[in-house]
Amino acid sequence: MASLPAPRTYQAFLFDMDGTLITSTLAAERVWTRWAERHGLDVEAFVPTIHGVRAIDTIRRQKLPHIDLDAEVAWVERGEIEDVDGVAPIPGAVDFVKRLPPDRWAVVTSASIPLARARLRAAGATPPAVMITAEDVERGKPDPAGYLKAAATLGFDIADCLVFEDAEAGIRAGEAAGADVVVVTAAWTHPLKTDHPTLADYADATVEVRSDGRLVLTL
Structure with a gap:
């Protein structure tokens, strides 16, 4: 498993939804x-x-x-x-994002707005202030448009953001956007090979919010 560049702080975390924050x-x-x-x-x-x-x-x-x-x-x-039977949060995910300042994270999903809200509700997760969905981009993943839009909406450079992904198309989107990428493996049914750092779930991940608002992830 690769490791994150150290020391590295980020302005914001950008999360895919399905397979990354929730299991659906x-x-x-x-x-x-x-x-x-x-x-x-x-x-x-x-x-x-x-x-x-x-x-x-x-x-x-x-x-x-x-x-x-x-x-x-x-x-x-x-x-x-x-059909939301079995939809649930990835272990530790809800508590993890609750520790983040609301203006320092976003969801970038290929789901539509109604589907994203239905699945987050089923998983007991609160939608973030910024959520980029299928309707918000002309080109979906692996195109980087969604991640670029999320970073811009939050007011940060994408190169200063960390993307959390689980699927090949999303990983490629994060790479193409120019962000660092962490790959969440908790919901994998079709394992991938990746050179990015991997995170089984959020139970053992810690985040530090520094006094200037910057985020530090420790795996």
């Missing part, structure tokens, strides 16, 4: 499995590709003929909002 993997895979079966896709090959990207991008990538893209996105979103 099984719920998401249940819905997407049903969607894939409806369209005759190879479920085993398809399901690992859904994580970390917007539903519209996942569906568009299948190049299915004669579909109503908006209707298909709505079908998936409705299913995911209704």
Whole structure:
């Protein structure tokens, strides 16, 4: 496992949501499995590709003929909002973000606003003041737009932010944005190889908020 550059302080922490702050993997895979079966896709090959990207991008990538893209996105979103069975916080995540100043962290998710709120509510987590969702960007992960927008909204340079991610598309988005990246492995069902520091969960992670507001993460 790699380690964070030391000593290194950050102006803000930027978190992906699913698989990073909350675990929703099984719920998401249940819905997407049903969607894939409806369209005759190879479920085993398809399901690992859904994580970390917007539903519209996942569906568009299948190049299915004669579909109503908006209707298909709505079908998936409705299913995911209704199925929150098993959605829960990553161990230690809720307490971890509670220790952060509200103006020093944000969520950057490929979920829509209604889905993000439904899953955070199911996990008992309070949405942050800044939350960048699928509706807020023209291009989803692995494009860096979401992370760049979150940093700008908080008022910080992205190079002075630390990104917490779990999926390949999100990791690439953080890298492309120019941020340091920590990879959270707690909810992995399809392990990845990474050169970034990894965090099993937040139980053993500590954060120091310095007098100037800067953040220090210790793994």
